[in-house]
Amino acid sequence: MDWLDAHLIPALDGVAYGMLLFVVAAGLTLAFGSGGVLNLAHGTVYAMGAYIAADIGDGSWGMLVLALAVGAAAGATSGGVLAVAVAPVARRGHLDQALLTFGIALVGGDMLVSYFGADQRQVAVPKALEDSVTIAGHQYPTYRLAFIGVAALLAGLGYWLLVRSTAGAAVRATTDDPEMVAALGLSPRVVHTATLVVAGALAGGAGVLGAPIITPSPETADTVMLWSLIIVVVGRLGSVLGALFAAIAVGEVQTLGVVLAPDLAPYLLFGAMGIALLVRSGSGILPEFAARARVLATRARALKGGGA
Amino acid sequence: MNTRLSAVIAMSSRYGTVARRAALAVVVVWLLVLPQLVDTYTLVLATQALVFGLLAVGVGVLTGHAGLATMGQVAPYAVGAYTTAWLTRHDITAGLLQLPAAALAGALFAAVTGIVVIRARGVVALMLTLAVGELTATAAVQWKEFTGGSDGVSTPPARIFPGGAELFDDQDIYLYVLVVALVVAGITALVLRSPAGLLLAGVRDNEDRMRAAGHPVDRYLLLTYTGAGAISGISGALLMTYARYVSPQDVGFDISALALLAVVIGGVRSTAGAFAGAGLIVFTRDKLGNWWPGHAPLFLGILFLIAVYLLPNGAAGVAQQLRSLADRMGLRVPGLVPRTPAAAGAGDGTVPASGAPVPEEADAR
Amino acid sequence: MTDLLTVTELTRSYGSFVALDRADLTVAEGARHALIGPNGAGKTTLLNLIAGTDLATSGRIAFAGRDITWQRPHRRSRGGIARTFQHPSVVPVATVLDNVLLGAWHHHTAAPWRRAGRRRIADDCRAILETVGLTGLEHRQAGELSHGRRRMLDLAVALAGRPRLLLLDEPAAGLTDADVTVLLAVLRDLSDDVAVLLVEHNLDVVAAFARTVTVLHHGRPLVTGTPAEIQADPAVREAYLGRRKVAETA
Numbered sequence: 001m002d003w004l005d006a007h008l009i010p011a012l013d014g015v016a017y018g019m020l021l022f023v024v025a026a027g028l029t030l031a032f033g034s035g036g037v038l039n040l041a042h043g044t045v046y047a048m049g050a051y052i053a054a055d056i057g058d059g060s061w062g063m064l065v066l067a068l069a070v071g072a073a074a075g076a077t078s079g080g081v082l083a084v085a086v087a088p089v090a091r092r093g094h095l096d097q098a099l100l101t102f103g104i105a106l107v108g109g110d111m112l113v114s115y116f117g118a119d120q121r122q123v124a125v126p127k128a129l130e131d132s133v134t135i136a137g138h139q140y141p142t143y144r145l146a147f148i149g150v151a152a153l154l155a156g157l158g159y160w161l162l163v164r165s166t167a168g169a170a171v172r173a174t175t176d177d178p179e180m181v182a183a184l185g186l187s188p189r190v191v192h193t194a195t196l197v198v199a200g201a202l203a204g205g206a207g208v209l210g211a212p213i214i215t216p217s218p219e220t221a222d223t224v225m226l227w228s229l230i231i232v233v234v235g236r237l238g239s240v241l242g243a244l245f246a247a248i249a250v251g252e253v254q255t256l257g258v259v260l261a262p263d264l265a266p267y268l269l270f271g272a273m274g275i276a277l278l279v280r281s282g283s284g285i286l287p288e289f290a291a292r293a294r295v296l297a298t299r300a301r302a303l304k305g306g307g308a
Numbered sequence: 309m310n311t312r313l314s315a316v317i318a319m320s321s322r323y324g325t326v327a328r329r330a331a332l333a334v335v336v337v338w339l340l341v342l343p344q345l346v347d348t349y350t351l352v353l354a355t356q357a358l359v360f361g362l363l364a365v366g367v368g369v370l371t372g373h374a375g376l377a378t379m380g381q382v383a384p385y386a387v388g389a390y391t392t393a394w395l396t397r398h399d400i401t402a403g404l405l406q407l408p409a410a411a412l413a414g415a416l417f418a419a420v421t422g423i424v425v426i427r428a429r430g431v432v433a434l435m436l437t438l439a440v441g442e443l444t445a446t447a448a449v450q451w452k453e454f455t456g457g458s459d460g461v462s463t464p465p466a467r468i469f470p471g472g473a474e475l476f477d478d479q480d481i482y483l484y485v486l487v488v489a490l491v492v493a494g495i496t497a498l499v500l501r502s503p504a505g506l507l508l509a510g511v512r513d514n515e516d517r518m519r520a521a522g523h524p525v526d527r528y529l530l531l532t533y534t535g536a537g538a539i540s541g542i543s544g545a546l547l548m549t550y551a552r553y554v555s556p557q558d559v560g561f562d563i564s565a566l567a568l569l570a571v572v573i574g575g576v577r578s579t580a581g582a583f584a585g586a587g588l589i590v591f592t593r594d595k596l597g598n599w600w601p602g603h604a605p606l607f608l609g610i611l612f613l614i615a616v617y618l619l620p621n622g623a624a625g626v627a628q629q630l631r632s633l634a635d636r637m638g639l640r641v642p643g644l645v646p647r648t649p650a651a652a653g654a655g656d657g658t659v660p661a662s663g664a665p666v667p668e669e670a671d672a673r
Numbered sequence: 674m675t676d677l678l679t680v681t682e683l684t685r686s687y688g689s690f691v692a693l694d695r696a697d698l699t700v701a702e703g704a705r706h707a708l709i710g711p712n713g714a715g716k717t718t719l720l721n722l723i724a725g726t727d728l729a730t731s732g733r734i735a736f737a738g739r740d741i742t743w744q745r746p747h748r749r750s751r752g753g754i755a756r757t758f759q760h761p762s763v764v765p766v767a768t769v770l771d772n773v774l775l776g777a778w779h780h781h782t783a784a785p786w787r788r789a790g791r792r793r794i795a796d797d798c799r800a801i802l803e804t805v806g807l808t809g810l811e812h813r814q815a816g817e818l819s820h821g822r823r824r825m826l827d828l829a830v831a832l833a834g835r836p837r838l839l840l841l842d843e844p845a846a847g848l849t850d851a852d853v854t855v856l857l858a859v860l861r862d863l864s865d866d867v868a869v870l871l872v873e874h875n876l877d878v879v880a881a882f883a884r885t886v887t888v889l890h891h892g893r894p895l896v897t898g899t900p901a902e903i904q905a906d907p908a909v910r911e912a913y914l915g916r917r918k919v920a921e922t923a
Contacts, residue, residue: 038431089616094431095377096616099572102565103612110606118602226442226561233435266446274439277432278424503785510764510775517762517827520724521834522750522779 009138010255016144018251019151020213022244023206024224025231026158027199029243032232034174034195037086038098041105043225044112045075045200049207050216051112054121057211061126068208075204076197078108083193109221120217143212150209155244158202162240171195230269234276332580339486343479353594354587355482355550358489361586362543363563364570365493365579366536371568372576373500374532375512376426379564380437383421383444384414384537386559388544390448390455393554396463402470406545407488414541415534422533426526441564448556460555463548481550489583492542497579499535508532566608573615677702677838677868678723683732685718692718694892695732700838703865707879708872709903710889711912716872717759719889720840723870724756725749736838751779755836759843759872761823765816769807769826772815773798776830798833804862805829806855821852828859839863841871845878857881888912 028042049071056067085104089096125143132139162168173181174191181188207216214220231250235242250269257265343351367381388410395406421440428436448455455461465474468484475481500508510518511525519525547554570589574581592611597604678700685693693715700706708716721727723734725746734742741749755776763772774785777794784790802808805825810818815826824844831839845853853875860869860882873879879886880900887897890912896903903909 038434094434095371095568095572098379098431098434099565099569099612100616103609103616106605106609106612108609110603110609113602113605222562229435229438263450266450267443270439270442270446274424274436274443277428277436277439503791506767506771506775507778509766513764513766514762516726516746517758517764517830518775519746520726520750520756520758520762521776521830522747523775524745524747 005136005138007256007259008136009140010259011252012135012140012148013144014252014255015248016148016151016213016251017254018248019148019155020206020210021224021227021231021250022247023151023154023158023210024203025228025235025243025247026155026240027202028228029232029235029240030162030171030195031199034171034192036094036097037082037192037196038094038101039082039196039199040098040101040225041078041082041108042101042199042203042228043221043223044105044108045078045203046207046210046214046224047109047112047216047221048074048078049204050123050211050214050220051116051121051207052204053208053211054123054216055116057124057208059124059127059130061128064126064208068205071208072201072205075207076201078204079197079200080193082200083196086196087189105221105225109218112221113218116216118218120215121211123211123215125212147209147213154202159240159244167194227269230273233273236276335580336490339490340483343482348478351478351482352550353590355478355485356594357587357590358482358485358583359543359546359550360567360590361570361583362489362492362546363540364567364574364582364586365496366540366543367564367567368571368574368576368579368582369496369500369532369536369539371571372578373505373508373512374529374536376429376437376529376533377434377568378425378437378536379434379561379568380425380439380441380444381536381540381567382559382561382564383437383441384417384540385544385547385563386444386448386554387417387537388414388541389547389554389559390461390544391541392466392545392548393461393463394454396466396548397461401464401466401474402472403466403468403475403484403488403545403549405470406466406548407542410541410545411538412541414544415538417541418537419530419534422530422537426529426533438561438564441559441561445556445559445561448559456555458556460553460557462553465552466549475549485546485550488542488546492539493579493583496535496539500577500579569608569612569615573611573619675702676700677704677737678870679733679735680719680723681733681735683719683722683734684730685715685722685727686730691892693722693729696889696892696894698887698894698897700868700870701885702837702868704868704870705860705882705884706868706870707883707886707900708870708889709874709876709879709886710895714889715892716889717842718892720756720842720870720872723749723838724754724840726756747779750834753835753837754840755831755834755838756840757824757827757831757842757844759846761820761827763815763818763823763826763830765814767815768812769802769815769818770795770798770811772826773801773829773833776833777835780833780835798829801829801832804859805832806852821848824848825852825855828856832859836867839867839869841869841873843872843874845873845875853878 024042024046028039031037031039031042052071052074053064053067056070057063082101082104086097086100089100129141129143129146131142133142133145134140135145160168162171170181170186170191171194174188174195181191214224227250231243231246234249235244235246249272253265253268253272257268339354342354346354363381363385366384367378370376370378370381391413392406392410395401395409400406400409425433425436425440449458451457465476467474475484499505507518507523507528510523511528515525544554547558551558566589567586570585571582572585573588574583574585589608589611592607593604596607676699678698680696680698682695682697683693684691684695692713696715696719698719708719710716718727722729723736725741725744725748729742732742733740736749736752736754739752741752744752764775767775774791774794777798778785781790781794781797783793785794799808799811802811805828807822807825807829810822815823818826824847828841828844831841844856848856857878863869869882871879871883883900885897886900886903888895888903888906888909895912896906896909898906
């Protein structure tokens, strides 16, 4: 019980982190799934939302709502711009797309710093959520708790949208078989653009709401992008539910992991990503190792048989 | 065609046309006299570009020749740099000892990580190498006794020979780095133009065919990955020679992305192009970045966009278009197998001239 | 004749789909053996498993008395198994001659790393190119060749491997009649030391070439016999020929 008591707060923080990262990564995984775009500018959109929250937010509810609207709109716009930018190189493979979106991230990051300044910003939280609540005898910031609730709601909504709605069906179908979708009279490019717009809005909105948790600074974009990438890979590319579990795992590594195993935790994130790639990459890395193990076993048996 | 002329072309084609060799010679001479031509600041930038260019050469070997796009070549680079730092702090300051040690360390590191990496292709390879690079950067932060943690580690100046004079002067450092970079890049280019280049082209373009013909593809790739690790390790050693400082910041994922950009700008299969791309990046980041302080990322970002939109085959692609024009005019370039006079005659006579470039330079990204 | 290749209870499944279902097959030394069957019968899967391009789910493959079930493809190639691919498989950026050189690389007594050795190998490669009718195209890029010529190059690369067992995956598909004639001539001229296992839809080619025919159906060998026996077999007619004009086999 003591153990649980001592680690309750980091564990809860991990959930808050994880939920935030999930909202960001869900957009990344959608974009990769439907259009095959490895969008390295995704973290920049989050950073933009966070800067907007820091700039507009003044601790009132009205301004938070305004910031959310602006952030989501700006995010959606960036998604649209990205869709247009990527279209000419859509057939040229992942490397060119990755380089292109990385270039866009650099340009976007520079614009953010020019406009909002290079300092780390503190973000005002609505007054009603400024206090702490008491959970099992621990003080916990109300905002984080509220955020967990909002993010859970968003996650539920996103899951419903993708898995149950017609629009979601179109996105998933585009992932699996773009020609089929085209044959049904639905342009894969429209679906793809819409996905990037929604993904941008999600990241922008997440930036606004998450600004008090992962604060805006020039490093934010890279950090969020790399963590999202880990989540997308660990949670299996294109899978929303997988991304949710992976996001919470990443959040917990950042919080609980640092408390429990400070020396090991930093390696866990990219380590997990590497292992996930090995386990399920289409190139069959593990089956090949298994086959080699069988060859060795056969040889060993043959040697034994020869000696007897 | 005049027989003597065709003989000359056949002879020189193994190492490129006469014109290309002349151009290369001019560039090398220009690089050698550069200290007399430019101010110290530019010379330091040129040194930086050479070191970064050598890192890009390693990236190019993997991305362009082996077909494994890599975002993690900073890893063996970091291993080379930290190994050199460790050696220097233990009074092994001679470059002639540091370079092989850093190459060996980079190669060993690549040989171990390569067992896993070479099995991936495409975007999986890109992300797997990214994971390797980031794990190495994490280790650079965590393993403080060896790396100095996030503060980094700085070292006293190196020497070329044991007991020689310290490499302190910017000109001396530049020339040292230049010679090492040229030698390593030259060896790399020669290996890639040897039959090894043909084997790699086969692996890159048709792996299943190569396996079915008896080629141990995994072994080729692991060997290439290890070699690229050695190149990057040497690049890391040179970083310590000129900067005398390394921190996890120097081996971050953005450096890998820039190295990849350098290769894309220069043409993924051109060794000289990797240096040209690296030079352009350093120039953009530091010269233009100084001109409008704080906005280096903007210029680099624009460079990425230009490279992807306007140079689908890199600068070398433009050169290749010129070459294929020359081919069409009858100056055909044969493949790896030396042509017998009979075959050469048949090739020039009966077969319509095709725009066929030399295999190792054919740039079909 | 002794058996060169023995396939026992070989199964390959992809998830719930079973492409090959406990298949047994023997190929004799010097055989001229054809695998026929409707699309999806598992012919290419079987060929891929024998060549090592794909790995079996269960079962056993023995070649020249050795278990090669888990052997990697390049080892099988060195052991004497060569193959062509359903979609002609060449290295597009390399020249025609270099493609064949790559095929001979590990199968020639001369050292490919030395210039003189390469010259000797190249001479043999030119001879192979001549037999498949690609003389004069040595220095063309393989990627520029027409489909039919690529197929012949694929065959040349396989022949350069000096195989004891040659696996041909639909070698006549997409060839002109003239090319088919060349192909049949090449196959006819093969030494009796080479066993050929051929997957083919063109039954004229099968009739002209094969001495043994195995019919695959739903991932299992249905029947094996001479071309005449197969033609007469009622089960085959039902499973396979029933859907085609019988005249085609004549």
